[in-house]
Every structure is written in C-alpha cells, then in structure tokens.
Amino acid sequence: MNLALNDKQGKSVFGFIHAWNGLKAITRTERNFRIHIMAAVFAVAAGLAFRLSVIKWSVIILVIGLVLIAEILNTAIEKMLDYLKPDLHPQAKFIKDLAAGSVLVSAVIAVLAGMLVFIPELYKLFR
Numbered sequence: 620m621n622l623a624l625n626d627k628q629g630k631s632v633f634g635f636i637h638a639w640n641g642l643k644a645i646t647r648t649e650r651n652f653r654i655h656i657m658a659a660v661f662a663v664a665a666g667l668a669f670r671l672s673v674i675k676w677s678v679i680i681l682v683i684g685l686v687l688i689a690e691i692l693n694t695a696i697e698k699m700l701d702y703l704k705p706d707l708h709p710q711a712k713f714i715k716d717l718a719a720g721s722v723l724v725s726a727v728i729a730v731l732a733g734m735l736v737f738i739p740e741l742y743k744l745f746r
C-alpha cells in the first residue's frame with residue numbers, strides 16, 4: 620500500500636487523491652467506463668450547442684452522474700468479487716448480474732431523459 624501520502628498517524632491527509640487515483644484507474648482499465656465518458660462528453664457538447672435551460676442542464680448532469688456512479692460501483696463490486704471469490708459460483712454470478720443490472724437501469728433512464736431533453740430542441744430547430 621502506498622503510504623507516501625499519509626501523515627505520521629497513518630491517516631490520509633489528502634483523501635481525495637485516493638479517489639482521484641481510483642477514477643484514473645477505472646478510466647485506464649475499463650472500456651465501458653470510457654464509453655460512458657464519451658457519451659457524457661457528447662451530451663454536454665449537444666447541451667452547449669442547443670443552449671439548454673438551467674433545468675435541462677440539471678437533468679443532463681444528474682443522469683450523467685447516475686450512469687457514472689452506477690458504472691463505478693459495478694466495477695468495484697466486480698473487482699471485489701474477483702478478489703474474494705475468483706472461482707465460478709452461482710452467488711457470485713447473481714451478485715455480478717445484479718450490479719450489471721444497475722448500470723443497465725441507469726443507462727435506460729439516461730437515454731429516456733436525453734430524449735425528453737433533446738427531442739423538443741431538435742423539433743424547435745427543424746420546424
């Protein structure tokens with residue numbers, strides 16, 4: 620364990636650095652997380668192009684956060700299970716499928732919210 624950032628009592632001085640390292644690691648190693656980041660960048664670019672209202676920006680930011688948090692927790696659960704229970708087990712399958720299901724639910728919600736936000740904007744553009 621890297622203790623270089625810890626103080627003499629062994630307590631973390633800059634706890635957020637560990638969190639930042641976690642985000643760097645998941646971005647580097649998890650393809651699905653990078654796909655979610657690209658979708659988020661696309662949604663933000665579209666939001667800027669359409670000059671969304673504050674309420675619509677709030678919806679977009681919230682659903683981006685929902686998907687990213689679901690993916691981070693799904694990855695954490697996968698890694699924890701691979702560490703604790705590397706062999707195949709029906710309970711491990713159930714837990715991993717549940718965690719993956721949470722990502723799917725968040726992604727469906729994000730797509731529906733994105734449609735509710737952007738379809739009226741497209742309609743305004745082309746009418």
Ligand SMILES: Nc1ncnc2c1ncn2[C@@H]1O[C@H](COP(=O)(O)OP(=O)(O)OP(=O)(O)O)[C@@H](O)[C@H]1O
Binds near residue numbers: 705709
């Ligand atoms: N130890 C295990 N025992 C039984 N089934 C498992 C086990 N590990 C993985 N699986 C099955 O394989 C699926 C994929 O698991 P894996 O850990 O490979 O995730 P992944 O391919 O990285 O998934 P994701 O796309 O969600 O990141 C799980 O949802 C589960 O159905």
